[in-house]
Amino acid sequence: MFGAMQDTAARMPMIAGNWKMNKTTVEAVTLSQQISFESDKAWEAVEVVICPPFTDLKSVFNVLTFDHSSIKLGAQDVYWEPDGAYTGAISVSMLKELTCEYCIVGHSERREYFGETDETVNKKVKALLAQGLHPIMCCGEDLDVRDAGDTLAFIGEQVRLGWKGVGEEDIAKSVIAYEPIWAIGTGRAATPEQAQEACAHIRGVVADFAGADAASKMRILYGGSMNTGNAELFLPQPDVDGGLIGGASLDAKAFSTLVEMALKAK
Numbered sequence: 677m678f679g680a681m682q683d684t685a686a687r688m689p690m691i692a693g694n695w696k697m698n699k700t701t702v703e704a705v706t707l708s709q710q711i712s713f714e715s716d717k718a719w720e721a722v723e724v725v726i727c728p729p730f731t732d733l734k735s736v737f738n739v740l741t742f743d744h745s746s747i748k749l750g751a752q753d754v755y756w757e758p759d760g761a762y763t764g765a766i767s768v769s770m771l772k773e774l775t776c777e778y779c780i781v782g783h784s785e786r787r788e789y790f791g792e793t794d795e796t797v798n799k800k801v802k803a804l805l806a807q808g809l810h811p812i813m814c815c816g817e818d819l820d821v822r823d824a825g826d827t828l829a830f831i832g833e834q835v836r837l838g839w840k841g842v843g844e845e846d847i848a849k850s851v852i853a854y855e856p857i858w859a860i861g862t863g864r865a866a867t868p869e870q871a872q873e874a875c876a877h878i879r880g881v882v883a884d885f886a887g888a889d890a891a892s893k894m895r896i897l898y899g900g901s902m903n904t905g906n907a908e909l910f911l912p913q914p915d916v917d918g919g920l921i922g923g924a925s926l927d928a929k930a931f932s933t934l935v936e937m938a939l940k941a942k
C-alpha cells in the first residue's frame with residue numbers, strides 16, 4: 677500500500693455527473709438548464725462536468741453554450757477507431773466536434789454488460805488523449821474481491837493496464853474514478869476511509885509507473901452512491917479530488933449542492 681500524497685493544491689476538485697441511460701432529449705435540455713441556472717461564478721473553482729447519453733450531447737451543448745456556462749461536457753463511452761464500418765459506435769472526433777472535453781472509460785457497467793476489458797479501456801484512453809480529450813477511467817472491485825482482501829491489488833492492476841504506454845504528461849491531465857461495484861447505485865457507499873485508502877493506493881500505483889509529478893497532478897474521484905448526505909465525508913479526504921455521481925446527478929438541486937460542497941471542502 678502507498679501513503680497519501682498531499683499535493684492537493686495543484687488539483688482542481690471535480691464533480692462529474694454520469695447520467696447513464698437516463699433522460700430523453702427534452703428531459704436533458706430541462707435538466708441541463710436547471711443545473712446551469714443553479715450555477716454561478718464560484719463554480720469556476722470546481723471542474724463541473726456532465727456526461728449525458730450520446731443522443732443528448734448536442735442539445736446539452738446548445739444549452740451550455742447559450743448560457744456561456746463553465747460546465748463542461750463529457751461522454752460516457754467512445755470507440756477507439758477514427759471512422760469506418762463500426763455500426764453503433766461513436767468516435768473521438770464526433771465527441772470533439774460537440775466540445776466534449778471528458779469521456780468516461782471502463783465504467784463497471786460497461787465492463788459487465790458490454791464486454792469492456794482492460795485492453796479495450798487502454799485503447800480508448802489512448803484514442804481520447806491523441807485528440808486532446810481527457811479520459812475519466814473507472815476502476816473498482818466487486819464484493820468477492822473486497823471480501824478476499826484483494827481490493828488494492830485488483831484496482832492497481834486495472835490502473836496499470838488501463839494506462840499502459842501512456843506518457844506522463846497525458847496521465848497528469850487525466851482522471852481516474854475509484855468506484856467499488858458494490859457501492860454503485862446501491863445506496864451503500866464505501867466508508868470515507870475505504871475511499872481514501874483506495875484513492876491513495878491508485879495515486880501510488882500511478883507514481884510508480886508515471887512518476888510522482890504526474891501522480892500528484894492527476895485527479896482521482898470517488899464514485900458509488902455519493903450524495904448530499906455523505907459527500908462531506910468523502911470530499912475532504914486528501915486523495916479524493918471529487919466525485920463521479922450517478923443517481924444524484926439526475927437531480928439539479930442535489931447535483932448543485934454537491935458542487936457547493938466540493939467548493940467548501942478543499
Ligand code: PGA
Pocket residue numbers: 694855859860861862863899900901902920921922923924
Ligand atoms: P451512483 O453511480 O452514484 O448512482 O452510485 C455512480 C457511477 O456509477 O458512476
